[in-house]
Amino acid sequence: MGNRIAFILLESSEKSAVGIVLSLTNDATLVNFDGAMDVASTAELKTALLDACKAGKAILVSLDKITDLDVTGFQLLWAAKREAKEAGLGFELTGALPEPIGRSLLSVGLDVQAFLA
Amino acid sequence: MIQTDPSDVEQFKQSFREEAREILTELESALLELNERGGDSELVSRIFRGLHTLKGSGSMFGFERMAAFTHDLETAFDMVRKGRLEISSELIDLTLAALDQISAMLGAEVGGASGDAAACDGILESVRRLAAIEEIEAPAGENEPTSNGAASPDGPVKNWRIRFAPGPDLMRFGANPLLLLRELRTLGDLSIQASLAAVPALAELDPERCYVSWEMVLTTAADRDSIRDVFIFVEDTCELVIEQDEAPTAEPGWEAERVAAGLEEKRSSSPGRRACDKPDNVSSLRVPAARLDQFVNLAGELVTVQARLSAVSGRLEDAELAAVSEEIERLTSALREGSMSMRMIPIRGTFEKFRRLVHDLARDLGKAVELKIEGADTELDKTVIEQLSDPLMHLIRNSMDHGIEQAAERVAHGKSPTASIRLCARYTGASVLISVSDDGCGINAEAVRVRAVERGLIAADAELSEAEIQALIFQAGFSTAREVTDVSGRGVGMDVVRQRAESLRGTVEVSSTPGRGTVVTMRLPLTLAIIDGLLVGVGDACFVLPLGQTLECVELTRADIARANGKHLANVRGELVPYIRLREQFNLDSHTPEIEQIMLVQASEGRIGIVVDRVLGSCQTVIRSLSRIYRQVQFLSGATILGDGSVALILDPERLIQDAVRRVAYVARGQPRAADGGKRIQAAHQSPIS
Numbered sequence: 001m002g003n004r005i006a007f008i009l010l011e012s013s014e015k016s017a018v019g020i021v022l023s024l025t026n027d028a029t030l031v032n033f034d035g036a037m038d039v040a041s042t043a044e045l046k047t048a049l050l051d052a053c054k055a056g057k058a059i060l061v062s063l064d065k066i067t068d069l070d071v072t073g074f075q076l077l078w079a080a081k082r083e084a085k086e087a088g089l090g091f092e093l094t095g096a097l098p099e100p101i102g103r104s105l106l107s108v109g110l111d112v113q114a115f116l117a
Numbered sequence: 118m119i120q121t122d123p124s125d126v127e128q129f130k131q132s133f134r135e136e137a138r139e140i141l142t143e144l145e146s147a148l149l150e151l152n153e154r155g156g157d158s159e160l161v162s163r164i165f166r167g168l169h170t171l172k173g174s175g176s177m178f179g180f181e182r183m184a185a186f187t188h189d190l191e192t193a194f195d196m197v198r199k200g201r202l203e204i205s206s207e208l209i210d211l212t213l214a215a216l217d218q219i220s221a222m223l224g225a226e227v228g229g230a231s232g233d234a235a236a237c238d239g240i241l242e243s244v245r246r247l248a249a250i251e252e253i254e255a256p257a258g259e260n261e262p263t264s265n266g267a268a269s270p271d272g273p274v275k276n277w278r279i280r281f282a283p284g285p286d287l288m289r290f291g292a293n294p295l296l297l298l299r300e301l302r303t304l305g306d307l308s309i310q311a312s313l314a315a316v317p318a319l320a321e322l323d324p325e326r327c328y329v330s331w332e333m334v335l336t337t338a339a340d341r342d343s344i345r346d347v348f349i350f351v352e353d354t355c356e357l358v359i360e361q362d363e364a365p366t367a368e369p370g371w372e373a374e375r376v377a378a379g380l381e382e383k384r385s386s387s388p389g390r391r392a393c394d395k396p397d398n399v400s401s402l403r404v405p406a407a408r409l410d411q412f413v414n415l416a417g418e419l420v421t422v423q424a425r426l427s428a429v430s431g432r433l434e435d436a437e438l439a440a441v442s443e444e445i446e447r448l449t450s451a452l453r454e455g456s457m458s459m460r461m462i463p464i465r466g467t468f469e470k471f472r473r474l475v476h477d478l479a480r481d482l483g484k485a486v487e488l489k490i491e492g493a494d495t496e497l498d499k500t501v502i503e504q505l506s507d508p509l510m511h512l513i514r515n516s517m518d519h520g521i522e523q524a525a526e527r528v529a530h531g532k533s534p535t536a537s538i539r540l541c542a543r544y545t546g547a548s549v550l551i552s553v554s555d556d557g558c559g560i561n562a563e564a565v566r567v568r569a570v571e572r573g574l575i576a577a578d579a580e581l582s583e584a585e586i587q588a589l590i591f592q593a594g595f596s597t598a599r600e601v602t603d604v605s606g607r608g609v610g611m612d613v614v615r616q617r618a619e620s621l622r623g624t625v626e627v628s629s630t631p632g633r634g635t636v637v638t639m640r641l642p643l644t645l646a647i648i649d650g651l652l653v654g655v656g657d658a659c660f661v662l663p664l665g666q667t668l669e670c671v672e673l674t675r676a677d678i679a680r681a682n683g684k685h686l687a688n689v690r691g692e693l694v695p696y697i698r699l700r701e702q703f704n705l706d707s708h709t710p711e712i713e714q715i716m717l718v719q720a721s722e723g724r725i726g727i728v729v730d731r732v733l734g735s736c737q738t739v740i741r742s743l744s745r746i747y748r749q750v751q752f753l754s755g756a757t758i759l760g761d762g763s764v765a766l767i768l769d770p771e772r773l774i775q776d777a778v779r780r781v782a783y784v785a786r787g788q789p790r791a792a793d794g795g796k797r798i799q800a801a802h803q804s805p806i807s
Binding site: 080 | 293325326329
């Protein structure tokens with residue numbers, strides 16, 4: 001993975017109990033999200049994803065520690081994916097989205113595999 | 118969760134209170150309409166939705182007690198909606214009583230009464246008792262209301278094409294569209310397709326806004342209202358299209374393309390679309406009344422300053438300044454009219470709330486009465502409307518108690534057993550006529566006369582016309598009721614009506630036909646803030662006469678006065694018209710000109726003249742209230758500041774004439790003059806304006 005530069009954008013602040021860690025490797029920008037990716041945290045996630053796009057490397061978003069994903073989080077990930085594709089960058093979701101969250105989104109037409117994978 | 122500022126929370130709560138009060142008013146109207154029209158499913162649905170909104174929104178904004186209280190009422194109307202409970206006058210009365218308690222609970226948050234806990238318990242117990250009758254027949258758990266109202270929908274299964282696009286602020290209000298769609302899924306078989314086409318570029322994306330929209334086909338036995346109820350809290354802030362799909366329901370599977378095509382076609386035509394695409398919802402704003410009043414006051418100040426500018430411009434005779442002054446005058450006039458029109462509100466709200474009064478009084482008095490409302494869209498200044506409730510209430514109570522007979526008596530006189538009370542508003546020139554009429558027994562002129570003599574209001578041998586006798590009911594302390602009742606009969610009501618009408622610069626008249634009914638009409642100005650007047654002068658003093666009441670101006674010469682032998686009578690084209698001299702009225706000592714002017718005004722007594730030295734011209738003036746020391750001078754309705762900074766008193770011709778008549782009567786009886794009659798305006802050192 002080479003040199004890693006890690007910086008913490010937000011971690012368990014008073015506003016939202018989420019953590020977003022952006023890590024740069026030689027090949028990719030990793031976005032590790034911990035907590036609920038919902039309307040309370042999407043402002044921070046947007047900043048992280050914009051930074052990730054500016055880094056000019058493939059973007060990897062880890063879903064392992066996501067405890068919830070609402071429509072604002074979903075559309076943000078979709079917008080980042082579209083941005084990355086247009087810039088010729090890779091975009092990939094890593095880790096396994098908790099199954100109940102995926103099923104719940106699917107029930108309202110938001111298919112993680114179809115839209116984000 | 119989104120963290121919100123405490124002041125935002127209070128703002129949301131205040132906003133909810135205002136909306137809740139509107140819902141309460143609508144609920145009351147719907148309940149009373151339901152009481153009259155019986156089983157109207159649309160009305161029942163409206164009531165259910167109103168209660169559902171009160172409960173849901175109340176809970177959301179922290180009015181937990183109110184939400185819990187509303188729950189059982191909502192349950193009862195859900196049962197009515199599903200045909201499991203008969204609508205009854207008992208349920209309607211209980212719900213009306215409950216609305217009063219909810220209103221008190223809303224007030225409690227801002228320091229009002231918190232509602233009567235015992236009364237609330239009593240209402241809920243009665244509602245539960247009513248609902249329990251049906252619970253025996255219904256399987257357990259079915260009476261729990263669901264927002265969709267179709268946990269076990271019956272009726273034919275249909276396909277519904279639904280498009281749902283959340284509005285920009287939906288997420289900020291704490292609503293979650295995914296939860297709504299999951300709730301929708303409980304109604305039946307849902308095919309759903311999300312569209313992310315509206316999601317903007319990452320940099321431009323508002324992270325707290327939902328850009329996703331959904332196209333769906335729902336196969337269900339639930340009806341349109343039940344589907345709409347899922348979106349009840351958000352429908353005003355989203356685009357929602359619900360269309361029945363005529364295609365056979367047997368077609369299973371995903372039909373997204375057909376749905377999308379059908380909905381696209383529907384989007385191009387307006388019916389069925391809601392909220393975001395309804396111009397009404399985005400073209401009106403809720404503005405605090407205090408802010409509006411401040412704006413109107415500022416516009417009023419501007420009118421005063423503009424008048425000063427015009428005066429300066431006229432004095433300096435500078436063409437360029439005159440042009441600017443005229444332009445400012447034009448703009449000020451437009452601004453003034455615009456600001457005034459913003460305060461004009463329809464009288465509907467005031468009228469509608471009397472449905473409840475009539476309903477309750479009819480029940481208490483054992484009379485059958487129907488309230489008819491006409492001209493509810495007539496608009497008046499909000500300050501006028503705010504002061505109309507009391508006099509209208511007194512008039513209605515009086516009609517219900519004294520005017521309308523018991524059903525048996527009505528039938529005996531060949532009338533319908535159900536009496537009617539008509540509330541009517543209509544424009545007439547710069548005034549609005551508001552009348553309360555009934556088809557009751559009318560005013561017994563002889564009883565009024567006898568009572569007036571007993572009370573010392575008239576002499577026993579006084580010769581009065583029918584109209585004059587009827588007008589006596591507006592005298593203070595007058596009542597023909599021998600017993601004081603809860604409804605009326607204290608003799609204060611009609612006096613209050615007259616006083617209120619006069620304080621609004623209006624008049625009140627009564628007309629009654631024995632056996633046929635009574636009509637009481639209030640004539641009120643459209644606004645109280647500004648008056649179109651005629652500026653007149655006596656000596657150094659200036660006065661404003663309301664233009665609306667001024668008929669014409671004729672000259673009064675010394676020769677005319679001599680011909681009338683000193684009597685205050687002028688010959689106007691062969692008609693003798695009595696007049697009042699303002700110089701005498703105000704004890705002004707200035708020199709009387711050779712030729713004076715008689716301003717003829719229309720008063721309830723007929724045409725009467727007001728004599729002044731000169732007519733200075735028409736003016737639009739902002740009415741300032743008088744300071745305390747001058748408020749007892751009843752024939753002044755206010756004052757205004759003129760362009761040169763001086764003060765002109767605004768005359769109330771009606772009161773002025775009444776005062777003059779009273780003074781003549783006192784003089785004739787050898788009694789001292791009325792206390793306010795000889796007030797010397799110039800002697801006062803204090804400004805007349807408060």
